[in-house]
Amino acid sequence: MPAATPPAALRKELSAPQKAMQKLGLVRDIDLALHLPLRYEDETRIVSLREAHDGQVVQVEGTVTRQEITQRPRRQLLVTLDDGSDTCTLRFFSFYPSHQKALAVGARVRVRGELRGGFLGRTMMHPAFHAAGGALPGSLTPVYPTSAQLPQAYLRKAVAAGLNRADLSETLPPPVLASLQEALRGLRAPLMSLRQALEFLHHPGPDVSLAALEDHSHPAWQRLKAEELLAQQLSQLQAKRERDALRAPSLQTQAGGLHEQLLVALPFALTAAQRRVGEEIARDLQRSVPMHRLLQGDVGSGKTVVAALAATIAIDSGWQCALMAPTEILAEQHFAKLIGWLEPLLEPLGKRVAWLTGSQKKKQRTEMLALIASGEAALVVGTHAVIQDQVQFKNLALAIIDEQHRFGVAQRLALRSKTPYRRPAGGGDPKSDAAGLDSRVRGDDGPLLEDGSLSEPHLLMMSATPIPRTLAMSYYADLDVSTIEELPPGRTPIVTKVVSDSRRHEVIERIRAQVAAGRQVYWVCPLIEESEAIDLSNATATHAELSQLLPGVIVGLLHSRMPVAEKKAVMALFSGGQMGVLVSTTVIEVGVDVPNASLMVIEHAERFGLSQLHQLRGRVGRGAAASACVLMYTPHEGGRLGETARERLKAMAETSDGFEIARRDLEIRGPGEFLGARQSGAPLLRFADLATDIHLLEWARQAAADMLSLHPESASRHVTRWLGNRADYLKV
Ligand code: ADP
Ligand code: MG
Secondary structure, three states: OOOOOOOHHHHOOOOHHHHHHHHOOOOOHHHHHOOOOOEEEOOOOOOOOOOOOOOOEEEEEEEEEEEEEEOOOOOEEEEEEEOOOOEEEEEEOOOOHHHHHHOOOOOEEEEEEEEEOOOOOOEEEOOEEEEOOOOOOOOOEEEOOOOOOOOHHHHHHHHHHHHHHOOOOOOOOHHHHHHHHHHOHHHOOOOOOHHHHHHHHHOOOOOOOHHHHHOOOOHHHHHHHHHHHHHHHHHHHHHHHHHHOOOOOOOOOOOOOHHHHHHHHOOOOOOHHHHHHHHHHHHHHHOOOOOEEEEEEOOOOOHHHHHHHHHHHHHHOOOEEEEEOOOHHHHHHHHHHHHHHHHHHHHHHOOEEEEEOOOOOHHHHHHHHHHHHHOOEEEEEEOHHHHOOOOOOOOEEEEEEOOHHHOOHHHHHHHHOOOOOOOOOOOOOHHHHHHHHHHHOOOOOOOEOOOOOEOOOEEEEEEOOOOOHHHHHHOOOOOEEEEEOOOOOOOOOEEEEEEEHHHHHHHHHHHHHHHHOOOEEEEEOOOOOOOHHHHHHHHHHHHHHHHHHOOOOOEEEEOOOOOHHHHHHHHHHHHOOOOOEEEEOHHHOOOOOOOOEEEEEEOOHHHOOHHHHHHHHOOOOOOOOOEEEEEEEOOOOOOOOOHHHHHHHHHHHHOOOHHHHHHHHHHHHOHHHHHHHHHOOOOOOOOOOOOOOHHHHHHHHHHHHHHHHHOHHHHHHHHHHHHHHHHHHHHO
16 A cells, blocks of 8 residues: 655655655644654743752753863863852863854853753753843743654754644534543543644643643543544444445355254354354344454364354355465364365265365366366365465355464455455545555456345454454454354363473473373474574474483474475374374464364473463363463573563463453553554554553544444544545555
């Protein structure tokens, strides 16, 4: 997507500071007006030297009584200033003749700097100074976040000018304003308008509480945060409504069809949670607008069978279903069961399952592509290969993406472009159509609905990394969410132990015991960010070590650089139960399902992220046997772990609840990292903070819905003001 396009005037020759401003996203007047100070300097008063205390940043005015240049201990300019109450020394290590001239004996000057005590008496190092006199500013001086090429004074002027010129007229209709007032009732201050809030924050008066400015609790901040959250909610709701105006095939279960047959064939009964989310999905599929739903459930909660049931609904209705996983080994492992269930049911109907992966031989691939294009393949399973250009579906109705957070924005866009996309008649902005969306219209070669219109597939995303409530309400507000909150019965809880690497031999003894009892063990090797090569050598070394220490046990090795066929062979031995120990890098992170595995050892656990640890731990505890997870850490020289690493391991030992883990992860890392790919390019909240501004978020949600229905003009003005053309990112 294109970056913000500068207005024509700026596109000519830009000066260095202008370029720097553009880089900071300061293009429109409103961008400048919304560029808020980091902190303030107080130049509103002159303090008498006698009353000022050491360490204080002060502005004083006085007469120069002495000036000398000394050479010791270093060449420096020393100037004595007398303000009538006391004197102080100004010291400059770098200075020019202009300094000497302006600070000549007898000159009256105004200086500003930090006062320090010292053996020379009170001093100021390199204070700012200019000739005395002149009016004092009536407000604090803002200090803006800036970059090296952009001088503070230049930016200050630009922001002031932008603030002056920007259109800050009210976008909130009276009822929405009233509801905001209500939401902010606790503030004991009248609701500020956006203009008032911004003018205040750029130039607060001298008597303001700096604490309220710093912790963003001041009414001016509240107004700003409310506006920002509203813009975010509006843009997501808008995206949702646009999608709701698209058409998708209405899919229904058939009496005696695959859906019923699969329910009968399953070797277990669905949990109540699986039934409920299954119904939520079935209801969506029945509607003729595309589903856009996230199915979240902890590792092992049984999402795959829910996906399989959704697939049968599409196939029952005569359409195709595509299933995508982030890696080949996952696609294979994870969907093996699903295919095992569905294939025998499809066969009598003359339908097949097609595979698409990157490592496929050309001949096989061509065959698969033909099956998909003819519609003989009712189910298409694979990796990113599914969304590559040559793949043409006959009639794709449902796309299921597993471990959706591991796919990037671009890949998800590509999936949507697999089927024709048409903007709703009369909807949307013709400019953005020309910019990006037209390329997604694929003419008339896609499936047609009965009334002749083009269709969009239903989309089901699955994730074992639950989204904490605040994020679900904010960044994912455009998504419907189904949650499986219980695990299938008969699982024994996993015991988690955090141990130092110095107890490695005990851990290996434990492995020996598990394997002797007929169980299997995963050993996950450290993740070393900078170097895949070191990563690999660690895994190889550990593999050799364990093979030697555990004679008679088959120890396998799995890492991402291995040829796919080899990986598959190793996985087959482990799934089949012949292999006792599987040493691997993080390739087994998600999806692998071997119920007989009962021990997970994670080496250098301090290097893994919290959700990754949780995913890994979820590989065990899938069967009836008591399972354990050993988090082995290697302390630094001092024998201590870093603060956040300790917090992560502690969280792992204390809870196995995926939601609790996600909540703590958010606390430790903040939303930026949490959101990963979805937010690349999209604006994170700049002012609002999800930890403290829930009340505003709740208000914004309601207000956005009201505004979009009743005041669409104001809504679009508000979104443009806040997000400009970045709003498009949110639609992915
Ligand atoms: P995830 O949600 O992590 O993708 P899976 O779908 O892989 O979980 O399911 C984990 C395991 O639980 C699988 O072996 C699956 O067959 C089994 N399973 C799923 N649902 C049930 C159920 N209702 N009762 C018993 N076992 C189930
Ligand atoms: Mg899964």
